[in-house]
Amino acid sequence: MSVYQKDRSLIAVIGDEDTVTGLLLAGIGHVDSKQKANFLVVDSKTTLPTIEESFIEFTRRKDIGIILINQHVADDIRSMLDEYHQAFPTVLEIPSKDHPYDPAKDSILKRVQKLFGDDQR
Amino acid sequence: MLANKLDQVDIYLQQQAELREVLRKGFMHLAEAKYILGPAVISSDSYDRRMQATRFWSDSSSEDQGDDCELEDTNKAKAKQTEAITVSTLRQRKGITQVVQRNGADNDSAKPNEELEVDHSKEKDRKAKERAKRLRDPLYMFTALPPKSLRDAQDCFKRVVSLLENFREPLEQLSKES
Numbered sequence: 001m002s003v004y005q006k007d008r009s010l011i012a013v014i015g016d017e018d019t020v021t022g023l024l025l026a027g028i029g030h031v032d033s034k035q036k037a038n039f040l041v042v043d044s045k046t047t048l049p050t051i052e053e054s055f056i057e058f059t060r061r062k063d064i065g066i067i068l069i070n071q072h073v074a075d076d077i078r079s080m081l082d083e084y085h086q087a088f089p090t091v092l093e094i095p096s097k098d099h100p101y102d103p104a105k106d107s108i109l110k111r112v113q114k115l116f117g118d119d120q121r
Numbered sequence: 122m123l124a125n126k127l128d129q130v131d132i133y134l135q136q137q138a139e140l141r142e143v144l145r146k147g148f149m150h151l152a153e154a155k156y157i158l159g160p161a162v163i164s165s166d167s168y169d170r171r172m173q174a175t176r177f178w179s180d181s182s183s184e185d186q187g188d189d190c191e192l193e194d195t196n197k198a199k200a201k202q203t204e205a206i207t208v209s210t211l212r213q214r215k216g217i218t219q220v221v222q223r224n225g226a227d228n229d230s231a232k233p234n235e236e237l238e239v240d241h242s243k244e245k246d247r248k249a250k251e252r253a254k255r256l257r258d259p260l261y262m263f264t265a266l267p268p269k270s271l272r273d274a275q276d277c278f279k280r281v282v283s284l285l286e287n288f289r290e291p292l293e294q295l296s297k298e299s
Contacts, residue, residue: 009177011282017165022147024168025259025271026278027175038174041165065178066285090292092285095141097148103134108295112130116123 008065008088012038012058014051015070018097023068038064042073052077064089072099074107081107125294133291140284147277153270162263163271169262176282 011028013020020041023029030038038061040046040054055077058067071093074081084091084107093108095101103109155163260267260275 007177007179009179010174011176011178011285018148018151020165021163022144022151022274022278023281024172024262025151025275026282027259028177028282029168029172029259030174031170031172035170068285085296087293087296090288090296092288092292095144097152101137101141103137108133108292109130112126112295115126 008063010038010061010064011066011068012061012064012089013068014040014054014058014073015042015068015094016073016096016098017041017043019068019070019094042070048076052080055080059084059086059089061089066090066092068092068094070094070096070099071101071105072096075105078105078107082110129291129294133288133295136284136287136291139287140281143277143280143284147274147281150270150274150277154268154274157268157270158264167263169259172259172262173257175257175259176279178285 010030011023013023013028015023020039024039028038036057038058040051042051051073055067055069058064065088067089069081069091073096074093081091091107093101093106151163260271263271
């Protein structure tokens, strides 16, 4: 077992090149012995199945504690995020350089809103 | 319970606002670094395919609490270096004074050289560790002489990673179904 699996300590990121580059500068980037990275750069050529596969892979890994995803990328896999209910790894939507954060689209806040809606009935 | 949820939503939104601001500065510095070094240098083509993480989710609050993404890292590193040099100098002096106080025996004349050698080897080990640490710094993935803007961008994104710790509790509370 990898030392990171014990603590679920790695930070994964799915985002545009600037977001991933910046976070890699911060030191979160990790490529294991099987050449599996904890990040995915999403650009105009990245297909939807690639993003979905990466997200599923990150959610299944035992060494990742949190997944950071640009909100505009999250919008592409919104249905998948809305159905994601695991406690770990946590998913956090973050803004990108060109796409500001919109609380109305955040899956976590939508879930809370739904709870409030159910309670009011 | 609903009141608790609302409080957590409030905290979550405040943290998002802070994160947004730090990210904005980070992107700005990164854009400046791209302008200086060229977009081909600061790109995914320069990523080191053997990189190892040095910042983690479990201890993301342990470093770099600087406001406004100032270059506190370099100042701290300089202070540590000065302290290390002072300590190693003291050790050397102590070794020499101990030797001076001893009387007579022939084997004592060999001891000063041995102690100085031990101190030198410790100093070398320390320098080798610092060099290895510098090589692991992702800053040097892109260029051997990073400009100030790239260092500022790194500081900002390190601050972003530190801020993630503040999301832990709100995310935990908001993810609960009940």
